[in-house]
Amino acid sequence: MPAYENPDHWDQAAQHYEETAHPFTVQYAEMALTRVALTPESRVLDVAAGTGALALTAARTGAQVLATDFSPGMVARISAANLPNVEARVMDGQALSLEDGSFDAVFSIFGVIMFPDWRKGLSEMARVTRAGGHGVIATWQDRGAATFLLLGQIRRKLFPERGGMTMPDAVQALSDPSDFARELIAAGYHDPQIEHVTHDYALDIGALAEPDTLFGMSPEWISLTDAEKAAVLAEVRDMAGDRAILPIPSTALIGVARR
Template sequence: MTEQKHENPAHWDEAAAHYERTAHPFTSRFAEEALARVTLTPDMRVLDVAAGAGALALAAARTGAQVLATDFSPGMVARIAASAPANVEAKVMDGQALDLPDAGFDAAFSIFGVIMFPDWRKGLAEMARVTRPGGLGVLATWRSEGAATFLLLSQIRRRLFPKLDGKTKLPEGAVALGDPEWLSAAMADAGFQAPAIDTVVHDFELDVRQLDTPEALFGMSPDWVALDDAQRTEVVAEVRRMAGERAVLPIPSTALIAVAKR
């Protein structure tokens, strides 16, 4: 099976700075939503799996809890370590095979991380394994076709180039865990109890000035990579048309937040 870009740590190392600047402020809003559904205290140990730039880990640290942030990208881990307070540790680690003991954490989170794993079932099982009985597993997943620029590109590409529709797709885990029933069943299969699942919507605010450098804005999306230069020009023009006179184009993005006991 051919490895996808999102499965390669080097891809995320290269994208770390851009991700921290653009995606991190957006995903932080959903991380805060996840934290609002649990109670963390200073005596708790918290795990953030596939932490990215640390949206959840850094927010959880404000509760005083001891937080371990893990990611398979050294570049992402370095970003977390550079801004982490004393109660946050950041380590390079594969979320599908956590180098951690059983039942060592009071709560394990993954904010749009496990959904990207080649073996997302193993990722969920590892979260359950390292969570103590009675502890919590918290997962954020994207609904439907993803979020932010990925969602916008999917919608525009389907409208402008319908014959191309279906040639690229979201990771299997993002599709499966974007359905509430599948999400609930998958967490139960992994070893958690049936979760409470909430739907949360926030706008990704696309600064229209970023369209001057569309490769930086859209380059991580497979829907962009699949287009030729002429098609990309059409996409940029369509986004400008949608924005009209606005300086910011809001892209409503829907997530599922699941909270389950171990």
């Protein structure tokens, strides 16, 4: 089982994720939220919410937000925000313990794409979206984003014989907008609109002092020898030159559809 399918993995990574990934993914969450009009009367569901980039941002509209994730560690981070209009529950996004049509808007920002049965995750999102409501899903392009994207680029340059990065099945399946749209329709949504959104991940070169923390969530890093890891770090430093921050342009696809 890949590490990203294990809740224990995310429990252990929750604090680091909140400090590094959350500030980056919140940019995509903010973009996703501009595509759906929310009011204090809206009921919002965030599936595979992580540390709450979407849920906590949606709460600013006054909407009533339920954030779900299979990782108790992630859910605890959201609960710690102590917002009166945000509830966080441990729940499997492939089998939501929620009533049909009970939410006005259902989001998953880089969450459902990690599920073993991601199609079931999409259909569950559609099931709990009310008629006329919206489903919003964000996925990465097929080579990932941020440090995963950078590591993949460097691996292909330095070790072409090693092959490409292993991405979740959904990332590969949804990388083409037309395929993405078809899957949303198959899940139970209609009128899907897919757009590309690019933001820079700001890699602090100082973080290279702890490379196992920086790249450690990737099996493609763990599989490298010490000498190969050193070569990767040297390449990153060379790319950065005299800059303290290396921007990594990262493109997501955001799909918005009606129920």
